[in-house]
Amino acid sequence: MSTHRRPTIRDVAELAGVSMATVSNVVHGHAHVREGTRQRVFDAIEKLGYRASRAAKSLPAGRTFMLAYCLPGDTAPNSALDVFLHQVVSTASDADLELLLFAQKRADRVQPYAELLRGGGADGFVLSEIEYEDKRVAYLKERNIPFACFGRVDDPAVHWVDVDGASGIRAAVEHVYLQGHQRLAFVGWPNGSPTGDDRLLGFTEETESLGLEPQSVVRVINDFDAGRKAVPNLMDGSDPTAIVCVSDTVALGVMAGLRDIGAAPGADVAVTGFDDIPAASLTAPGLTSLRQPMDQVGALLVQRLVAQLIGQSAPNSILVQPDLIVRESTTGNGAASAEPEPHTRERNL
Amino acid sequence: MSTHRRPTIRDVAELAGVSMATVSNVVHGHAHVREGTRQRVFDAIEKLGYRASRAAKSLPAGRTFMLAYCLPGDTAPNSALDVFLHQVVSTASDADLELLLFAQKRADRVQPYAELLRGGGADGFVLSEIEYEDKRVAYLKERNIPFACFGRVDDPAVHWVDVDGASGIRAAVEHVYLQGHQRLAFVGWPNGSPTGDDRLLGFTEETESLGLEPQSVVRVINDFDAGRKAVPNLMDGSDPTAIVCVSDTVALGVMAGLRDIGAAPGADVAVTGFDDIPAASLTAPGLTSLRQPMDQVGALLVQRLVAQLIGQSAPNSILVQPDLIVRESTTGNGAASAEPEPHTRERNL
DNA sequence: ACGTTTTCTTGAAACGCTTCAAATCGTGGA
DNA sequence: TCCACGATTTGAAGCGTTTCAAGAAAACGT
Numbered sequence: 001m002s003t004h005r006r007p008t009i010r011d012v013a014e015l016a017g018v019s020m021a022t023v024s025n026v027v028h029g030h031a032h033v034r035e036g037t038r039q040r041v042f043d044a045i046e047k048l049g050y051r052a053s054r055a056a057k058s059l060p061a062g063r064t065f066m067l068a069y070c071l072p073g074d075t076a077p078n079s080a081l082d083v084f085l086h087q088v089v090s091t092a093s094d095a096d097l098e099l100l101l102f103a104q105k106r107a108d109r110v111q112p113y114a115e116l117l118r119g120g121g122a123d124g125f126v127l128s129e130i131e132y133e134d135k136r137v138a139y140l141k142e143r144n145i146p147f148a149c150f151g152r153v154d155d156p157a158v159h160w161v162d163v164d165g166a167s168g169i170r171a172a173v174e175h176v177y178l179q180g181h182q183r184l185a186f187v188g189w190p191n192g193s194p195t196g197d198d199r200l201l202g203f204t205e206e207t208e209s210l211g212l213e214p215q216s217v218v219r220v221i222n223d224f225d226a227g228r229k230a231v232p233n234l235m236d237g238s239d240p241t242a243i244v245c246v247s248d249t250v251a252l253g254v255m256a257g258l259r260d261i262g263a264a265p266g267a268d269v270a271v272t273g274f275d276d277i278p279a280a281s282l283t284a285p286g287l288t289s290l291r292q293p294m295d296q297v298g299a300l301l302v303q304r305l306v307a308q309l310i311g312q313s314a315p316n317s318i319l320v321q322p323d324l325i326v327r328e329s330t331t332g333n334g335a336a337s338a339e340p341e342p343h344t345r346e347r348n349l
Numbered sequence: 350m351s352t353h354r355r356p357t358i359r360d361v362a363e364l365a366g367v368s369m370a371t372v373s374n375v376v377h378g379h380a381h382v383r384e385g386t387r388q389r390v391f392d393a394i395e396k397l398g399y400r401a402s403r404a405a406k407s408l409p410a411g412r413t414f415m416l417a418y419c420l421p422g423d424t425a426p427n428s429a430l431d432v433f434l435h436q437v438v439s440t441a442s443d444a445d446l447e448l449l450l451f452a453q454k455r456a457d458r459v460q461p462y463a464e465l466l467r468g469g470g471a472d473g474f475v476l477s478e479i480e481y482e483d484k485r486v487a488y489l490k491e492r493n494i495p496f497a498c499f500g501r502v503d504d505p506a507v508h509w510v511d512v513d514g515a516s517g518i519r520a521a522v523e524h525v526y527l528q529g530h531q532r533l534a535f536v537g538w539p540n541g542s543p544t545g546d547d548r549l550l551g552f553t554e555e556t557e558s559l560g561l562e563p564q565s566v567v568r569v570i571n572d573f574d575a576g577r578k579a580v581p582n583l584m585d586g587s588d589p590t591a592i593v594c595v596s597d598t599v600a601l602g603v604m605a606g607l608r609d610i611g612a613a614p615g616a617d618v619a620v621t622g623f624d625d626i627p628a629a630s631l632t633a634p635g636l637t638s639l640r641q642p643m644d645q646v647g648a649l650l651v652q653r654l655v656a657q658l659i660g661q662s663a664p665n666s667i668l669v670q671p672d673l674i675v676r677e678s679t680t681g682n683g684a685a686s687a688e689p690e691p692h693t694r695e696r697n698l
Numbered sequence: 699a700c701g702t703t704t705t706c707t708t709g710a711a712a713c714g715c716t717t718c719a720a721a722t723c724g725t726g727g728a
Numbered sequence: 729t730c731c732a733c734g735a736t737t738t739g740a741a742g743c744g745t746t747t748c749a750a751g752a753a754a755a756c757g758t
Contacts, residue, residue, distance in 0.1 A: 006467070008714055019738045024716060032736055054469030055407035056714035059743045064404060066449075071435050079627060081434075082427040086420050089452040098465075099450040100415075103438040116447075118355070120403030224631050249631060256633040278428060279628030282573050282598060284605040357744055368708045373746060381706055405744035408713040 007048040016044035027052065054098075058120075066100045067092050067305060068122035070112055072129050073104035079277045080294045084150075087298030088126060095306045097123065110139045117145070124305040126150070130160070132194060148304040150297055152194055152317070159304040161297050161318045165195055165274070166202030168290040168322035172244050172272040173206040175288070176330055181242035181270055185234050186217045187227060187254060188246045199246050199274060216240065220250060227253025231261060241269055242330070248273035248280045248289050255287070255329065270330040274322070286327030296320050356397040365393035376401065403447075407469075415447045416654060417471035419461055421478050422453035428626045429643045433499075436647030437475060444655045446472065459488045466494070473654040475499070479509070481543060497653040499646055501543055501666070508653040510646050510667045514544055514623070515551030517639040517671035521593050521621040522555040524637070525679055530591035530619055534583050535566045536576060536603060537595045548595050548623060565589065569599060576602025580610060590618055591679070597622035597629045597638050604636070604678065619679040623671070635676030645669050 013020045018037060025033050026041040044050070058064050069088065072078070089099045100122050104112050113136060116122065123146065127136055130151030137158060140147045149160040173184060186203040189196030200217065207215050216238040220226035227250035234243065234254075243258075245251035251273030255265040265271050266285035273280060276291035300318055307314040362369045367386060374382050375390040382390075393399070407413050418437065421427070438448045449471050453461050462485060465471065472495065476485055479500025486507060489496045498509040522533060535552040538545030549566065556564050565587040569575035576599035583589065583603075592607075594600035600622030604614040614620050615634035622629055625640035649667055656663040 009716095010714080020715075021717080021738055021740095022736085025737085028716085032734095034736065037736080049467060051467040052469075052716095053714060055404045055413060056469075056743095057716080058404035059408060059714080059745095060716045062743075071431065071438060078431040079428045081431045082420065085430075085450060086452055089420060089450050090454065093452065093454075101434060101438050101448040101450050103435055103442065105439065105442075118398060118400040120401075120405075252631040259633060277627065277631075279626075279631040282601040282628040283632050284608060358746095359744080369745080370708055370710095370747080371706085374707085377746085381704095383706060386706080401746095402744060405713095406746080408715095408744080409746045411713075 006053065007050045009050070009052065011048055012041065012044045012050045015048065016040045063123050064121060065096065066098045066122045067124050067126060067302065068100040068102060068116060069126045071101060071103045080292065084294040084298045087295040088302055091299045091302035110135050113139060123309055126301050126305065130194065132192070146305055146308040148301045150301055156316060159308065159316045161300045161304065161320065163292045163297065163322050164319040165199040166205065168274060169199045169202030169244060170206035171324045172288070172290060173203060173210070175324060175326065176242040176244065176270045176272065177210055179270060179330060182212060183238060183240045184212065184215045184242045184244055185238060185240035186215060186244050187230055187234070187250050188217060188219045189222055190219050196246055203244055222247055222249055224249055224253040224256070227251065228257035228260065230254065231257030235261060243269060244272050246274060248275045248277045248287060251287055252279060252283065266329045267332050272330060276325050281327065285329045288327045288330040289325050290322035291325050292322050293320055355402065356399045358399070358401065360397055361390065361393045361399045364397060365389045412472050413470060414445065415449045415471045416441050416473050416475060416651065417449040417451060417465060418475045420450060420452045429641065433643040433647045436644040437651055440648045440651035459484045462488060472658055475650050475654065479543065481541070495654055495657040497650045499650055505665060508657065508665045510649045510653065510669065512641045512646065512671050513668040514548040515554065517623060518548045518551030518593060519555035520673045521637070521639060522552060522559070524673060524675065525591040525593065525619045525621065526559055528619060528679060531561060532587055532589045533561065533564045533591045533593055534587060534589035535564060535593050536579055536583070536599050537566060537568045538571055539568050545595055552593055571596055571598055573598055573602040573605070576600065577606040577609065579603065580606025584610060592618060593621050595623055597624045597626045597636060600636055601628060601632065615678045616681050621679060625674050630676065634678045637676045637679040638674050639671035640674050641671050642669055
């Protein structure tokens with residue numbers, strides 16, 4: 001019952017028969033501590049299970065020993081969040097940092113950051129869902145607060161990590177090309193998102209470089225139905241044999257749309273997506289897609305952040321490559337009952 | 350360039366011409382502060398944009414003003430995490446609490462909690478993925494640390510919130526029964542998980558109560574392929590016309606398995622899932638499923654926790670009801686091109 | 699006008715840790 | 729043996745808040 005008081009540095013000092021200052025020195029590996037003393041202190045620490053309290057450390061240090069991440073405000077499902085967060089937390093923990101989560105409530109994207117900073121804040125921020133001219137970037141940069149972005153930023157001073165969407169799409173195009181497809185189409189997002197624009201760029205670049213004639217491109221919002229409804233238009237003019245999509249959601253819609261008009265995705269028309277969301281492998285035929293290495297991204301972001309915190313310089317921007325995951329939507333054997341790769345599991349939270 | 354120092358309570362005191370203690374009193378709404386003084390202090394606070402630093406508040410208070418949540422250790426996709434976390438963070442924020450995220454690194458489920466607590470900890474924990482005889486529950490309870498579980502715990506003293514899986518499955522059974530199905534089957538998880546056992550219970554209860562003869566039940570791990578491969582056995586003996594599944598992942602596998610043997614899910618055999626993962630609506634036919642109200646759960650958990658923190662008593666356990674989302678997998682019009690409900694969108698992180 | 703109350707304010711200690719100038723130790727050279 | 733000097737260790741201040749006993753001010757009754 002007696003909730004034992006957490007041991008303080010004073011308890012350790014007394015047990016080891018030294019002053020609090022010495023304990024602090026030992027803990028911080030400061031020079032000039034005699035070996036015997038160091039040992040006694042370590043023993044005491046061990047015995048008491050001592051660990052400096054975050055709050056007490058913060059106060060004199062003027063740092064919080066925490067990073068912060070703002071959950072996006074909308075409620076759209078974000079299937080990669082768990083992997084991403086897990087990696088962010090783990091990497092941060094390696095640098096003895098913890099992760100504070102906060103959320104955007106209103107439309108204002110900057111306000112939650114300002115609010116958090118007023119109340120003690122964090123030592124640095126991980127940003128995601130970067131948009132062109134992102135207000136948050138401007139806000140944090142102006143205040144000299146360390147941050148790292150998941151998503152490219154057009155400012156050489158800003159640290160960012162992004163997935164090379166263009167390169168990913170190029171790989172998808174090359175893949176279907178090697179499967180013998182010559183007439184491709186691209187289903188993209190509306191103009192104006194860094195991610196969408198980048199992926200489209202990959203499509204035009206690669207089809208050109210393969211010497212294919214200009215291919216048809218349609219743009220829809222990121223939505224299953226939008227993809228589904230885009231199919232009739234798409235098959236109208238150019239009559240493509242492969243449809244490269246900007247996202248899995250759209251691609252799955254396209255697959256449904258193909259079935260609506262009596263075409264078999266995978267067998268009659270190849271389809272590729274992007275993101276490798278769980279649904280891509282929970283459907284038959286499985287959807288060929290590009291997996292974003294969210295674990296890498298998470299780790300790199302935190303490393304970037306930590307580098308800033310300890311004043312190290314490091315390259316500011318990094319592009320990581322997505323992996324092409326080939327499934328039956330581009331290989332044709334749609335009814336294959338043997339899945340090539342182990343399926344991921346879905347859990348209850 | 351000059352990174353303005355965050356204003357402290359002393360700055361406010363000076364500007365308002367009062368002592369720090371008075372500022373503190375005003376902020377905390379303590380009695381006996383003259384109206385004029387209160388106003389002056391508020392003005393100063395407003396003008397300076399003052400907010401007490403979390404760390405400085407923590408120290409004398411002996412609390413951290415933070416809740417903590419441990420991300421599950423494995424890397425299985427958890428599509429509902431974002432909604433859940435968002436709600437947890439928002440609700441916590443309403444009580445002026447922030448959310449600290451940490452992660453399990455090794456197999457030991459308790460160790461990360463112990464570690465976090467040693468280093469300053471948190472005022473309370475939100476647990477998920479509760480198992481029978483959960484070690485974490487024992488650990489925290491023993492130490493008198495406030496916590497609330499997402500998942501039922503067989504201990505009246507423990508605060509928990511869970512989704513009523515049995516009731517959800519009963520609704521699914523009733524639904525397919527009303528569609529005219531009499532021969533049902535259940536695809537469940539291996540014995541031993543509170544969630545899986547509960548859902549199975551709903552199936553046996555409801556089929557019995559409907560006066561149906563004992564139905565066949567198979568158990569598989571929570572995996573697409575496992576569901577897919579279970580179909581042949583299932584259609585062997587009892588030849589069910591409706592298959593109720595313990596999860597969407599399994600259900601999607603079952604749908605694929607049905608196609609493998611030439612049956613049309615939705616048209617020939619009805620299929621239901623559980624969890625309403627994004628994939629359930631990103632497939633054709635859409636999968637009838639039970640949506641867990643993760644937002645409710647998140648909010649309730651935090652409310653439970655806050656009640657403990659401020660010493661209020663409140664009912665310890667709450668069951669929330671999942672919503673049956675009917676799609677074409679049980680209504681037959683599998684090729685319908687008009688989806689009944691707006692599709693959710695998938696984003697890049 | 700004066701002693702009492704009652705209402706407002708405030709000084710200073712305490713929270714646990716870091717820091718740094720100053721004190722103490724120990725050792726080699728004279 | 730004594731002193732200087734680097735190696736160790738430590739006392740005490742300070743980080744921003746809260747708290748509470750105690751002081752100051754306003755209000756009251758006579």
